[in-house]
Amino acid sequence: MELYYEHKNCMYKVDVEQRSDTWEIHINDKVYQVSASELKDGRIHVTANDLVFRPRVYCNGQNRFVFLNGETYRLKRAVRFSTTHDHVEGEILSPIGGKIVKVFVGEGDIVQKKQDLLIIESMKMEHRVKSPVKGTVMRLRYGEGAIVDTNEVLVDIERDKSTNGQGEW
Known part of the structure; x- marks a missing residue:
């Protein structure tokens, strides 16, 4: 972060x-x-x-x-020196700021489209972060208990290219 x-x-x-x-x-x-x-x-x-x-x-x-x-x-x-962030394909961003209370996947895991990756708690509400595609978790950037901001990269997923377009972002 x-x-x-x-x-x-x-x-x-x-x-x-x-x-x-x-x-x-x-x-x-x-x-x-x-x-x-x-x-x-x-x-x-x-x-x-x-x-x-x-x-x-x-x-x-x-x-x-x-x-x-x-x-x-x-x-x-403070705000970042540069407010532009080049979003890289495969980066799953935090939709909200909060505390990661549950992580369902680990590095190397194969995930399905819409599979739960983790849960972020903010203001006593939980938000499930799901995989947008079928693929492999290449990097899990935070563990349970970590505090994240909106738009922080949480997980890097490499899309499964064998899905004939089903794995597109």
């Missing part, structure tokens, strides 16, 4: 890729291996490249407030 945040008038490109129970996070040119868990006192236990932090994080609309070691960091969600 590609995100942009502004902090102290500087723009930061943040790429987040979930890897089972950890995340690989790229912030500009730096790479972090991150794991996190929620603590009972409202803080988050974060391990990033072997460093441990316990910040409090509050969200208010597009703003994220991080309280750590007596400092307050305000991160504002």
